[in-house]
Amino acid sequence: MNYFSSDFKLGILGGGQLGKMLLYETRKYDIYTCVMDPAEDAPCRIACNEFLTGDLMDFDAVYEFGKKVDVLTFEIENVNVAALDKLEKEGIKVYPSPATLKTIQNKAKQKLFYVDHEISTAPFTRFAYTSEIGTALKNESIRFPFVWKSAQFGYDGRGVKVIRTHSDLEGLPNVECITEEMIPFKNELAVIVARNSKGEVATYPVVEMEFHPTANQVEYVICPARIDAAVAEKARHIALRVSEAYRHVGLLAVEMFQTQNDNILVNEVAPRPHNSGHYSIEASYTNQFEQHLRAILGLPLGNTDSKVGGIMVNLTGEEGYTGKVNYQNIEDIMKMDGVTPHIYGKKETRPFRKMGHVTIVNKDIAKAREIAEKVKNTIKVVS
Amino acid sequence: MNYFSSDFKLGILGGGQLGKMLLYETRKYDIYTCVMDPAEDAPCRIACNEFLTGDLMDFDAVYEFGKKVDVLTFEIENVNVAALDKLEKEGIKVYPSPATLKTIQNKAKQKLFYVDHEISTAPFTRFAYTSEIGTALKNESIRFPFVWKSAQFGYDGRGVKVIRTHSDLEGLPNVECITEEMIPFKNELAVIVARNSKGEVATYPVVEMEFHPTANQVEYVICPARIDAAVAEKARHIALRVSEAYRHVGLLAVEMFQTQNDNILVNEVAPRPHNSGHYSIEASYTNQFEQHLRAILGLPLGNTDSKVGGIMVNLTGEEGYTGKVNYQNIEDIMKMDGVTPHIYGKKETRPFRKMGHVTIVNKDIAKAREIAEKVKNTIKVVS
The missing domain is CATH 3.30.470.20 (ATP-grasp fold, B domain)
Structure with missing residues (x-):
């Protein structure tokens, strides 16, 4: 494939700051770029060849966008993975792959992935719901202090809280989550x-x-x-x-x-x-x-x-x-x-x-x- | 003036490669940019906030464009200087200034400028028309070989020729020009x-x-x-x-x-x-x-x-x-x-x-x- 010609189209899901800095580099190589973002005034708008507004979690929006390009990438992990799956099956190059993304998007899955691959990670416990943590504390299968992390949508520090007492647990969303031992790291x-x-x-x-x-x-x-x-x-x-x-x-x-x-x-x-x-x-x-x-x-x-x-x-x-x-x-x-x-x-x-x-x-x-x-x-x- | 806000507008005359590379840097500082170029598909088009097509040698086009911005610069010297003059008088910051540009645009003036400022430059002779060079050769006030340079529109190597014999002079445009001694430079x-x-x-x-x-x-x-x-x-x-x-x-x-x-x-x-x-x-x-x-x-x-x-x-x-x-x-x-x-x-x-x-x-x-x-x-x- 000749990337350095207008026959080739690179698609980017997400039009924020990371996408903008990626786009500067595409200019250096004169690569034709298409960006989709929900915001009309996304930072990427003025640095790409084609800009579309669209919901990155919407199957149809992501799929239709992906069909227009040769290689698809994203600058944010919260995108519709089912659409990426379908696009990949239909021959669009999706990087990182939907399989990689699925593991990473869910923090519990990500931690289990490290265990499966014998990669050292902080000890943790997985919970289907935050409300189950109380029982684990009572059983002493986990102890204060620990880090609570929502399994989903943990992007960029949201959905993470240090828990030192029972009262710190109050107000947390009742979702799939993990608790992780606090590492006194150097x-x-x-x-x-x-x-x-x-x-x-x-x-x-x-x-x-x-x-x-x-x-x-x-x-x-x-x-x-x-x-x-x-x-x-x-x-x-x-x-x-x-x-x-x-x-x-x-x-x-x-x-x-x-x-x-x-x-x-x-x-x-x-x-x-x-x-x-x-x-x-x-x-x-x-x-x-x-x-x-x-x-x-x-x-x-x-x-x-x-x-x-x-x-x-x-x-x-x-x-x-x-x-x-x-x-x-x-x-x-x-x-x-x-x-x-x-x-x-x-x-x-x-x-x-x-x-x-x-x-x-x-x-x-x-x-x-x-x-x-x-x-x-x-x-x-x-x- | 707060450059890092959308109240400020930077204008660039010329939308070519140099302008494009300049625009990358404006993105880093988030500076609002307006570009004018005669070509619809100028490289700058996708890297600026506002793009206008217009003739850079046309007084009205340059003047109207300049009135929209706070600071005006250019990536090419062949622009309407009279319009820049008027814009500068009306308070627009034009950099480089029309005065600088006028001296540089004309190679004969530029050489005289160095002489006036006691800055060493290769010996040269100024001619109102190329056709006058023959007489100077006859008089032996200049000698072969020399470099012929058109005074105007000399941008980027056009309008320059090494002259070794009379026949090299044939076909040159009959314009204001200089002849310059060839420097056997290290x-x-x-x-x-x-x-x-x-x-x-x-x-x-x-x-x-x-x-x-x-x-x-x-x-x-x-x-x-x-x-x-x-x-x-x-x-x-x-x-x-x-x-x-x-x-x-x-x-x-x-x-x-x-x-x-x-x-x-x-x-x-x-x-x-x-x-x-x-x-x-x-x-x-x-x-x-x-x-x-x-x-x-x-x-x-x-x-x-x-x-x-x-x-x-x-x-x-x-x-x-x-x-x-x-x-x-x-x-x-x-x-x-x-x-x-x-x-x-x-x-x-x-x-x-x-x-x-x-x-x-x-x-x-x-x-x-x-x-x-x-x-x-x-x-x-x-x-």
Whole structure:
């Protein structure tokens, strides 16, 4: 197939920020793109060749859209899988495959998948309904504290809660869920694995999530992670095993815990470009969006090494501000060495809303970390 | 002015490849963009917020377009300057300014400008008409060989011819022109200077054009240039002097000759992102398109240093092929380390038509040069 001609059409389900960054890369290769999203004013609208509005959970909408394209991918996991199944059977290339997506979409299934494939993961219990957790606590088959996770629709941190007492369980939806032992981890790590449709595989360097010293919140995503080479090697090896188990095509972001004993536990995966890989736009020889494209088109994978150290800071709405967004002090951070803001173009800010990200690159990662802290203390997303 | 909101509009005259690469950067900052180009299917069409078709040489079209925006820039020099003049007088920020553009658009004026500002340039003679050259030859005020350049519309190599004998003069248009002494240069160099609307200035490293050993054609643009540090320092210094003389806002690409005695002669300038700066997309901390944007918006300039060595190879249509384009062996070059093709999306190839470019990056510039040669010998633009 000649991708570099208008005979070929790439379809993307979801027209948000990740899709937008993927679309920049399609422009570089002049690949013809069609995007479907429910929102009329989705960020992707002005970067694709054809834009359709449509409900991503609606069978007919997804199926009709998929029939128009040669390769179909998505930037969000909440899509109608039955439609993807039918499209795949009818010869459309769907990457990642519906089979991969089905396992990932359900967190209980995903955890069982790791057990089946002898991939270490935090101990957990599966429940058909949240209401069954009380009995398990009474039986002492599980103990406080633990993490409650909804099996479905867990995308992007929604549907996750730390439970320390009975009262924390109140108000949770009564749905299929898992409870997971809390891991007193040394580091939270991630490795992005690229796998193309011909089976070629490449891993990105290990990144580290640095948490705020008191608030339980990721402040910096740092590449390379400041960990022992042996631990990094182990993390990449395990990410590769996860990738082999899924036999996905495209990117797979593997989130992991480094335990106090330097064991690696797989937390969860995302089968697409991921927040933990945004640093790659400025720091890597091949950024994650270009790599996803290379992978799903069956093109040779690019070099995953970094040119320079990279740190990403998420830009989220400040507490106490709602309304028309204002990026306070953005010019001050643009004066700093190796700093690139990425503004997602949402018109309104809300507390904690993800409004963009900032990348800081430097040959010296310690220096980058210093500048990242200055960035974090300078720019404010207010109204 | 808050650029990072939809209240602000950036206008771009010309919707070609340079504009397209500039538009990618506007997406990063979520800047609202309007583009005008005569071609319905201009490459910029799918990357801007508003697209208008219009003749860039037409006063009314340019004026009406300019009135809609807050800052106006262009990706091509052949635009109606009278309209820009009027827009500037009415308070629209036009960068580069009409005054800068007027000097640059006419090659005779541009050469006189260097003389007036005591900037070394190749000796030349100005003629009101090409037909007057014969008399000058008879008088021996000029001698063969020399370079004939049309004063107007000299953009991108058109309107330039090496003249060795009387017969070479035949068929040239009878227009305002200059004749220039041929410089037996050691190297052809270029330096991109960024200057923002607040007067902040930054120079990029010196790049070198490596010519084909026999054909008189640039094969590789190499950054950093493989020249003495003292010569590089001198070239950057002279580029700065040129920039100060023009007092331009935005980028200024300064093309120069390094003579046998290591003198630097200014050849010509382009007041915009330039082919000699394409390497910066992959190699620089701040690529030239982002830098142009920072400059014309009065934002702080970014770091112009390189993360890694960079080489650019132009992708031009092979001789003997006309028709629907095919990028032969593109997958083979994508396997090579640090290689990024940029496909411009022109549907038809013609001999020597500029169809794209390829960037090769590597920490070791000698290694990059080896890979660049492999790239050049592998990919072919055919039909």
